[in-house]
Amino acid sequence: MxxxxxxxxxxxxxxxxxxxxxxxxxxxxxxxxxxxxxxxxxxxxxxxxxxxxxxxxxxxxxxxxxxxxxxxxxxxxxxxxxxxxxxxxxxxxxxxxxxxxxxxxxxxxxxxxxxxxxxxxxxxxxxxxxxxxxxxxxxxxxxxxxxxxxxxxxxxxxxxxxxxxxxxxxxxAAGLTTALNTSRQIGAAIGILMNAHHVTQEEAFDLLRQSSSRLNRKLRDVADDVMLTGELPPEEH
Known part of the structure; x- marks a missing residue:
């Protein structure tokens, strides 16, 4: 140059x-x-x-x-x-x-x-x-x-x-986008569980959290499964 x-x-x-x-x-x-x-x-x-x-x-x-x-x-x-x-x-x-x-x-x-x-x-x-x-x-x-x-x-x-x-x-910005996407996933999964189990929002979140803990998987990954299948992922044996 x-x-x-x-x-x-x-x-x-x-x-x-x-x-x-x-x-x-x-x-x-x-x-x-x-x-x-x-x-x-x-x-x-x-x-x-x-x-x-x-x-x-x-x-x-x-x-x-x-x-x-x-x-x-x-x-x-x-x-x-x-x-x-x-x-x-x-x-x-x-x-x-x-x-x-x-x-x-x-x-x-x-x-x-x-x-x-x-x-x-x-x-x-x-x-x-x-x-x-x-x-x-x-x-x-x-x-x-x-x-x-x-x-x-x-x-x-x-x-x-x-x-x-x-x-x-x-x-x-990328971190914020990821956080927002995760929040939406969890919110959608909670809505599905509320409808499927006839429970409150707090109870549905507890179901999601407990499943995440038992399976040793991230909360957003369990939420993904719920969104795909309409139910909590099965216990691993």
Whole structure:
């Protein structure tokens, strides 16, 4: 892409990713596509990952382009230091052109140089809620992540923030849809049992709940059976 077309092309790419999310596409797949796109977009980037860090929990990578990025992330989580953690905890851009010449995280730098082919890191803060998130970009050569890389990655990170927010809201919407569907299933099953057994709503719900407990099956699955057959599922022998 040319310098003039790059912002427009990048925006269009993210429009497509957001459309994918809101037409039923999975958030995990969208995030996997995002990190692959980061490698293609940011000059000098060979591998990419996203750190998610909920308060009171250990950080984890919710997407990566493969074992190199995942391993570099995991070293930081295990050692409790590194550019990804600093970026997730602050709003600062963390740029490490050459891990061999950086002394901010001595344990991480030494481990990364020994255990991974990563030689440079560029991390951007993405979100604070529902979890602190950072976009982590790794280079295979020292000084491959340049000032141009920082500029392009900053634009990429701005779009990635929107995608992460959409991924969270689409996940909540999917959860709400599931809950509503389950509620409707149970309500319909209760109505069927009320009519079949001439019992009250509370008594019908108790029949459903007791069957679920005896059979060790989820309430919605027992409700499905009632909707299909008109009666509670038989005891298993």
């Amino acid at each position: 040319s310098a003039n077309s790059e912002p427009t092309d990048l925006a269009l790419d993210f429009v497509e990713l957001n459309k994918y999310l809101f037409t039923g596409g999975g958030a995990a797949t969208a995030l996997a596509r995002l990190v692959v796109h980061a490698v293609k977009t940011v000059p000098g980037c060979a591998w990419a990952a996203i750190t998610s860090w909920h308060t009171g929990e250990k950080p984890r990578s919710i997407a990566s382009t493969g074992p190199v990025a995942a391993s570099a992330d995991e070293l930081q989580y295990r050692l409790g230091e590194g550019p990804s953690l600093d970026a997730a905890s602050s709003r600062e851009v963390v740029w490490v052109p050459d891990l061999a010449r950086d002394d901010r995280w001595p344990r991480f730098s030494a481990a990364a140089l020994t255990e991974t082919p990563a030689r440079g890191v560029l991390s951007f803060h993405l979100l604070d809620e529902p979890a602190r998130c950072a976009l982590n970009l790794y280079s295979s050569d020292p000084d491959a992540l340049t000032a141009e890389s920082v500029t392009v990655a900053a634009l990429f990170a701005a779009h990635a923030r929107v995608l992460l927010l959409h991924a969270d809201s689409s996940g909540k």
